[in-house]
Amino acid sequence: MINRKHVVEIKINGKQRTLVFDNNAVSDLEEIFGRHPIAVIRDLGESMRKDPLSGKIVSTLRALLWAGLKQRSPGIKIEHVGSSMVREEFGEYLRACTVAILANFGVDQDELEKKSKAVEVARRKQSDGEELTEEERKAIEEADNADPLALSDVTEDNGTPLSSTNSENGPSDAV
Numbered sequence: 001m002i003n004r005k006h007v008v009e010i011k012i013n014g015k016q017r018t019l020v021f022d023n024n025a026v027s028d029l030e031e032i033f034g035r036h037p038i039a040v041i042r043d044l045g046e047s048m049r050k051d052p053l054s055g056k057i058v059s060t061l062r063a064l065l066w067a068g069l070k071q072r073s074p075g076i077k078i079e080h081v082g083s084s085m086v087r088e089e090f091g092e093y094l095r096a097c098t099v100a101i102l103a104n105f106g107v108d109q110d111e112l113e114k115k116s117k118a119v120e121v122a123r124r125k126q127s128d129g130e131e132l133t134e135e136e137r138k139a140i141e142e143a144d145n146a147d148p149l150a151l152s153d154v155t156e157d158n159g160t161p162l163s164s165t166n167s168e169n170g171p172s173d174a175v
Helices: 023-033 037-050 057-069 078-084 087-104 109-127 134-145
Strands: 007-012 015-020
Touching: 007 087, 015 057, 015 087, 023 037, 023 057, 023 087, 037 057, 037 087, 057 078, 057 087, 087 109, 109 134
Parallel strands: none
Antiparallel strands: 007 015
């Protein structure tokens, strides 16, 4: 049974889709990346902010989306996900995957989604040259100065931060 808090609705290439990051999806991502998906998301968010052309942003987002989509779309192929992705929506894909994955670990989905959307809107206004409100400037500043995507407080049962969990193979080059 899926907790509805692990479900996030998202549009991919104009089509409404449902992301579900249950333990099977998280396990698939751990196998793909060789480390915990929260660490992958943290690094991907940093890469997208610093240099949108760096690393393996497209392949990383494609894998995240595929893992989240396959519970509600059994048999979906990762290549189909890649063909459906729209570059202008990469930030929204990352936001939705982050919210859904963190919900699986007990992070307040509503609060995270509210904050991430506010930062996304402010960054979009900033990149369009629009004037920001004080609240928007503060949201961007907090996001830039915080642990990326506010992941540092999420821990495994033994107290190890999930954002630093790696496999025996060491860090992935996914991003």
